[in-house]
Amino acid sequence: MGVWWGPVLRALVLQAAWALGGGQVRYSVPEEAKAGTVVGRLAQDLGLETGEAEARRLRLVSQGRRASVEVSGASGALVVSSRLDREELCGKSAPCALRLEVLVERPLRVFHVELEVTDINDNAPLFPAAGKNLSIAESSLPGSRFPLEGATDADIGSNAQLSYTLSPSEHFTLDVKSSDNNRKSLFLVLAKSLDRETLPVHRLVLTASDGGRPSLTGTMELVISVLDANDNAPQFNQSVYKVQLLENAIEGTLLMRLNATDPDEGLNKEFSYSIVSSVPAGNRDLFSIDQKTGEIRLTSHLDFEAVQLHELQIEARDKGTPPLSGHCSVELEVLDVNDNAPEVWVTSLSVPVPEDAAVGTVVALLSVSDRDSGANGRVRCAVWPAAPFGLVSTFAGSYSLVLREALDRERVSEYEVEVRAEDGGSPSLRARRGVRVPVSDVNDNAPAFAQAVYTVLARENNAAGAELARLWARDPDEADNGRVRYSVWEGGVGGGASAGGGWRPASSYVSVDAESGRVWALQPLDYEEVQVLQFEVRAVDAGEPPLCGNATVQLFVVDENDNAPALLGAGGGGPGPGAAGSAASGPGSEALWAWAAWGAPAGQVVAKIRAVDADSGYNAWLRYELWEPRGKGPFRVGLYSGEVSTARALEEADGPRQRLVIVVRDHGEPARSVTATLSVSLVEGAEAALAAAGSSSSSGAGLRLGAGAEGGAAAAGAVATTNVWLVVAICAVSSLFLLAVVLYGASRWAPRAGVLSGPGPATLVCASEVGSWSYSQRQSRSLCVADGAGKSDLMVFSPNIPPPPGPAAKETQPEPPVLLDTVSGPLCLASCPFPLVAVLVRLLSLSILSCSLGRRWWEPR
Structure with missing residues (x-):
């Protein structure tokens, strides 16, 4: 029961408070307040505690019209819900108070809230019309007054107090009179006499300004039309008009049109023309005048020999009261004429x-x-x-x-x-006679092409009979002299292997239509056979004698991707680190083999795939992709270089052999490809170095391994069987080495002219950044091995091949191949003075490698 007594007591206290205070709350809000504006804390002013406004359903009671305020449910505040327009709610009434009923439930109570909407200056003064037309007589006296209707303002108070101003005028002023009830009377006062001929219409602007801050204004345009009075007589623009007329002028000929003006208007402006008199007096009937237009026309024939000058007096009289008139004179001079014009005849043509x-x-x-x-x-x-x-x-x-x-x-x-x-x-008279003279044709123009040279593009493998181009020669002659026939005159392809080793005429490739000049293909074109076909087309007319013109046609064959890449076999020595040997080939594929040493670091080049494409451009741009094995294999291939290198350090767990399937694709549309199968045998580091040294010392085939795992096992077995003999050979080679040292010391005293190398220094050529190092020498070949030796594969150019153009080879230091650690300095065989010394030094290097290899084989595994 105690829970219910709290609200009841608060309601009783609130009722008592309202009874003492009259039970009414007053708020004030300016009109045009934005929606959401808080008018007052209604719940708090009614004595409700926080949260009770929503619990007791505090709300406004509608009284038949849409309320512009509402009660916020959560806070109980009275807020603006829609546009408040004081003028719409209360008009000119002041103050503008809205009476609202507020309903509270639990227990039910009704409260009265008075909301006063205060005025803002949101209405400009408004005249009854945007413009007013007044008519004032031109004869009105200064001081005349003309009443005007004032403006109204929907606001109240100072916002509705109006003041008036008139735009500047020398003829009119504004007089404002205030009445007892604060109303103002407006009068337009004439300050200066009007002249309709000077200014027929006066345009003034009457402006009304209210007393608001900021002040708003309204305007009305006063259009004052000045009514005319007959105070001007008609006037001619000339007092004397002079005109000349030929004596042979016909009746009705217009002499002239008079032009008189009257600045008045209405009847005061209307006037008529008349001929008052003429000199000579008896010739007045020769002329007539139109009363309205003032046109003077001839009514009879003139005779120069009788009267040479006629003078007419003309009057213009208006219709005003009293009527006014103006006068002028017209002098007509009669001219003698040449009555007959010359005549021309054509007697022969x-x-x-x-x-x-x-x-x-x-x-x-x-x-x-x-x-x-x-x-x-x-x-x-x-x-x-x-x-x-x-x-x-x-x-x-x-x-x-x-x-x-x-x-x-x-x-x-x-x-x-x-x-x-x-x-x-x-004046002289003229006559004209036209003569039509046609010109007959002779064959004096040769056919001429629009261009001396035509450039035509044709895709290879085009269909026979396809139209390649259309030529047109212009011959400005007519009939047979301008009829042109076309033919292939000369040109062709020859001399090179691309043309089949012999000269072939252009007529075997293309044909020209004799009538239309269209160039047709007689057979499909092959870019690999013919890149450019140049020939002449002759145009001959049918005149007598016939004339001709020539044009050169350059037919460029556009390459298509019709050739697949082709793999190149190993060049130079046998396969080794950085070189790939060819084991087998077949249609669209090639089997290659190479070896790599266990423990080779990542990035070590073990082979290089070489391929060419007979196409050109993008069709011949090749890319290399490792097809198998997929995933993280021990090898990778350069996308555009074709170099097969280690992706990581090789381990014995990788097995004795790795089979790599490499796809070589071009960039044509559609792309063509060839597949290369590379078998990489994994051997010991000493075996790889020995094989590399052996292959470099060989002059021709070098060391070759079979394709597949069997080739790698056979090579390992051969090395094992020869280890005993290699150990025995160490002692003999050591003796030869001592002899070589002695001979080398003796060679230091030998003259430099005894060097057996070729006359020119060796030329170092680097094919490309992803290519191989190459050396060329005219008579002797040299091979330098050092710590910073070049990349794996080496090519020795033959003497008849010139070194490639451009600067010398790049000074780069690629990663060294797998060599014995005992080689500490450069050993250049080409600098040795005697061939015997060179052979001994090579044997020494082989013995050292064999010793190391043999020791590894004899050790127990």
Whole structure:
């Protein structure tokens, strides 16, 4: 029971408080407040504690119209829910108070809340109309007053107190009168007399400003039209008009059109023309005037010999009250005329004219006459255009039309010649006669191609009969002289292996359509056979004699990826570290073999796959991919170099042999490929070094191993059987070595001319950054072995191959191959003075390697 007594007591206390305070809460909010604006803490002002507003369902009671405020459920605050417009809610009433009913449940109570919406200056003064038209007579006196309607403002208080201003004007001012109820009367006062002819319409702007902060304004345009008074007489733009007229003018000829103006308007502006008098007096009937337009026309024939000058007096009278009039005079001078024009006849015409006609050829005979006499009968003749024809006078009144320049039918095929005749009268009269002169054609133009050289691209393996290009030669002649036939004149491919070893004419590859000039392919083109086919096309017309023109066609064959990569076999010595030997080959694949030493570090090159592609460009750009084994194998292959190197250090657990399947692909579309199978035999480091030294000392085939694991086992067995003999040979070789040292010391005293090497120094050539080191010497070959020796595979160029262009070999230090640790310095065999010493030194190196290898074999495993 104690739980329920708390709210009941609070409700009783709240009821008592409301009874003492009148039971009403007042709030104030400015109009146009944003939605969400807190008007007041309604729940707190009603005495409700935190949380009770939502528990007791504090809410507003609708009274038939949409409320612009609402109660926030959680906080119990009175907030703005929609736009508050004081003018819409209360109009001009002040103050603007909204009475709201608030309902509280548990227990049920109703409270009254008064919300006052205060005014802001959100309404500009508004005139009844955007513009007002006034009409004021031009004769109105200064000081005249004209009432105006003021503006209204929907706001209240100072926001609705209006003041008025008028745009600057020298003719009008504004008079504002305030009445008792704070209303203002507006009057437009005329300050200066009006002149409609100077300014017929006055445009003023009346501005009303309210007292708000900031102030808002409203405008109304006053358009004042000035009513006319007849205070101006019609006026002519000239007091005397002078005009000349030929004596042979026909009836109705317009002499002139008078132009009078009256700056008034309405009836005051309307006026009529009339002829008041004429000199001579009896000639007034020769002329008539239109009362409205002022056009003066001839009503009879003039006679220059009777009267040379006519003078007319013209009046313009308006229709105002009283009517006003203006006057002018018109002087007409009659001119004598040349009544007869010259006449031209063509008596003989010889057309068409050949374009190769000689200069001076007579084309036509003309006759010219004029029926007038004196100066009016003297006729001058000329031809237009002035070239290529001219007139030659033969006798009085006769002319010959002759050729004065060479003709070119291709430039102008027909001439419209005009013979012009002019007499000597004042004014002179002219006559024209047109003569049409066509030009006949001769074969004087050879066919001409648009280009001297045509470049045509054709893809190889194109279909026979495919159109390769279309040539067109222009011959400006006509008929048979301009009819062109085409043919392949000369050109072909020959001399090289690409063309089959002999010269082949272009007509065996292409054909030209005689009528259209289309170039057709007679057979499919092969880029590997023909890269560029150059030939001439001749165009011959059918004229007499025939003329011809030539054009050169350069047909470039565009390569397609129609050749798969081809693997190259091992070059030079036998296979060893860094070289791959060929074991077997088949269609689309190649079997290679090489060996590597156990314990070789990562990155050690053990072989290099070489492949070529007969295509060009991207079609011949090769990439190498390791197909098998997949995953993390002990070897990897260079993507573009083809070098097979160790991916990690080799271990005995990798087995005696590794089989690598390498796919060589080009970049064509679609790509073509070849597969190489590389068998790598894993041997001891001493065996690999011995094999490398043996292969380098060999002059030809060197040491060769069989393909597969059997080749590696056989090599290991052969070394084991010869170890005993190698140990025995150590003593003999040591003796020979002592002899070599003695001979070498003696050679120090020998002259330098005794060196048996070739006359030129050895040239060092590096094929590429991913390629191999190569040496070339004219007569003798040299091989240098040192700690910083080059990469694994070495090629010795033959004497007839020149060294590659460019700078010397790069000074790079690739990783050394697997050698015996006992070799501490460079041992250059090419520098030895005697061949015997070189042989002994080689035997010494072999003995040292054999000793090491034999000791390893004799030790128990």
